[in-house]
Amino acid sequence: xxxxxxxxxxxxxxxxxxxxxxxxxxxxxxxxxxxxxxxxxxxxxxxxxxxxxxxxxxxxxxxxxxxxxxxxxxxxxxxxxxxxxxxxxxxxxxxxxxxxxxxxxxxxxxxxxxxxxxxxxxxxxxxxxxxxxxxxxxxxxxxxxxxxxxxxxxxxxxxxxxxxxxxxxxxxxxxxxxxxxxxxxxxxxxxxxxxxxxxxxxxxxxxxxxxxxxxxxxxxxxxxxxxxxxxxxxxxxxxxxxxxxxxxxxxxxxxxxxxxxxxxxxxxxxxxxxxxxxxxxxxxxxxxxxxxxxxxxxxxxxxxxxxxxxxxxxxxxxxxxxxxxxxxxxxxxxxxxxxxxxxxxxxxxxxxxxxxxxxxxxxxxxxxxxxxxxxxxxxxxxxxxxxxxxxxxxxxxxxxxxxxxxxxxxxxxxxxxxxxxxxxxxxxxxxxxxxxx
Numbered sequence: 001x002x003x004x005x006x007x008x009x010x011x012x013x014x015x016x017x018x019x020x021x022x023x024x025x026x027x028x029x030x031x032x033x034x035x036x037x038x039x040x041x042x043x044x045x046x047x048x049x050x051x052x053x054x055x056x057x058x059x060x061x062x063x064x065x066x067x068x069x070x071x072x073x074x075x076x077x078x079x080x081x082x083x084x085x086x087x088x089x090x091x092x093x094x095x096x097x098x099x100x101x102x103x104x105x106x107x108x109x110x111x112x113x114x115x116x117x118x119x120x121x122x123x124x125x126x127x128x129x130x131x132x133x134x135x136x137x138x139x140x141x142x143x144x145x146x147x148x149x150x151x152x153x154x155x156x157x158x159x160x161x162x163x164x165x166x167x168x169x170x171x172x173x174x175x176x177x178x179x180x181x182x183x184x185x186x187x188x189x190x191x192x193x194x195x196x197x198x199x200x201x202x203x204x205x206x207x208x209x210x211x212x213x214x215x216x217x218x219x220x221x222x223x224x225x226x227x228x229x230x231x232x233x234x235x236x237x238x239x240x241x242x243x244x245x246x247x248x249x250x251x252x253x254x255x256x257x258x259x260x261x262x263x264x265x266x267x268x269x270x271x272x273x274x275x276x277x278x279x280x281x282x283x284x285x286x287x288x289x290x291x292x293x294x295x296x297x298x299x300x301x302x303x304x305x306x307x308x309x310x311x312x313x314x315x316x317x318x319x320x321x322x323x324x325x326x327x328x329x330x331x332x333x334x335x336x337x338x339x340x341x342x343x344x345x346x347x348x349x350x351x352x353x354x355x356x357x358x359x360x361x362x363x364x365x366x367x368x369x370x371x372x373x374x375x376x377x378x379x380x381x382x383x384x385x386x387x388x389x390x391x392x393x394x395x396x397x398x399x400x401x402x403x404x405x406x407x408x409x410x411x412x413x414x415x416x417x418x419x420x421x422x423x424x425x426x427x428x429x430x431x432x433x434x435x436x437x
Contacts, residue, residue: 026047082139119367125168126143127139172363186370190239193239225301248275301323305329306329319348378423384423
């Protein structure tokens, strides 16, 4: 089958401290040309031709996202595909990454320049501009597209940044040159946790005779509970520190996950004067732990970071008056009807909230937190490889054999996937230098 990609771009010279080689006419990319993993392959395809209102960027690092599994298995039926058939029009996957501009379209010369570093928020709130004929009904009614879906993704050596991305404000500058490539690539998944916590609203009243006030985010000096110590639960813990709660309780069944929470965040919690408590719900009664820590008033913020109906229903017993219950972990369709105690909503005046991803603002906020060393993006990385490992890593994600995030460096060739406890900026520098040897 002939791949339906744009024509090769002429050789250009990027301005970069890391890569002074000219951009080649072809590039490697993770391509999906049908439904199922058997239609997934690393292929050499033409490097995109840059239009007058577009950018070409080098992929410095890319994350492996769980959401790609649904795309691979559903193809044109995926909600963000709108009938686009990868068997006819193959896709380049990858919705997480950090990039460096290597070519600027003629109409953007005064706005962008080669060498600028960015992160792309992949959920693009914009109607399709390019290839409308490939969508169902010529894209009629479509008002949201996505990078790594119908827009080319990060699991490649280069990416075409199109008008949809630019016009929707989804190209976010990396605020500090010292931010590691892999850490910047983590800003999108971490932004989902930040967005979720920004959906928390606490209503307070200083006295009965003054107006109520609403504050966004976790309650400062409050008690925060995170149910689920997996990858996303740990991201919630990371973000929660920035709100300054007096205590964070993390609950899970797995001791190894709870140990990891303590290893990753124990020292920071101590330095900030925040009590970090882990609870194995298989052997401890979390209701009693929360009761004792709150003088039996209950928690101020409870985040369900696991897709479990039982967890959602049981966590309702943990909330205190005026608390927020966040249903972050999604449930499978058909299994998403849960029991809600209307009494606690009514008498405790709690708020129940949820979210399904971050916005460009959320990504920008996370990048600022990373640059300011307020969160540790490298704490969430547990696998490192190159583009040739992308399919294997996706299969490991599907089989739930990775607890954490995987990152690939498309321009580095390495034989094996690294399993790491975390990934620092120095780790990245050493890894890339060794790749040049």
